[in-house]
Amino acid sequence: MRAMPRVVITLPILLAGFVTAVAHGADVQAGRRAAQAKCAQCHEADDWEGEGAASLESLIQDIVAGKVKHKAKLDLTPAEISNIAAYWAAGVK
Numbered sequence: 001m002r003a004m005p006r007v008v009i010t011l012p013i014l015l016a017g018f019v020t021a022v023a024h025g026a027d028v029q030a031g032r033r034a035a036q037a038k039c040a041q042c043h044e045a046d047d048w049e050g051e052g053a054a055s056l057e058s059l060i061q062d063i064v065a066g067k068v069k070h071k072a073k074l075d076l077t078p079a080e081i082s083n084i085a086a087y088w089a090a091g092v093k
């Protein structure tokens with residue numbers, strides 16, 4: 001087996017992951033402000049103990065997209081979604 005094909009496949013995947021992480025740059029403090037402004041009337045940060053940021057993020061995305069039923073209509077930008085998910089997953093008060 002030659003080593004070349006593996007490098008060709010792995011490198012773009014690594015790069016894509018890196019770029020996504022940087023572009024995302026979820027901001028826990030911004031998430032805290034957004035959650036307090038828009039979600040805290042019904043949710044507390046401890047509601048989500050043990051949830052990971054990625055699963056919370058995709059759950060909130062599904063709510064915003066109308067795929068998951070939710071009590072209130074959520075109107076959030078993709079950045080707000082990842083920030084709130086990061087804040088709730090971090091478990092910061």
Ligand code: HEC
Pocket residue numbers: 035038039040041042043059060063068070071072074076084
């Ligand atoms: C008017 C009250 C209200 C507001 C405001 C609210 N929620 Fe909810 N949300 C609920 C209720 C009620 C449930 C269902 C019961 C529960 O899981 O607590 C829920 C459930 C959820 C769930 C879990 C859904 C599931 O199917 O597991 C997520 C995630 C969520 N809300 C995110 C948010 C986010 C993010 C915000 C703010 C941008 C927000 N909610 C604002 C009332 C609200």
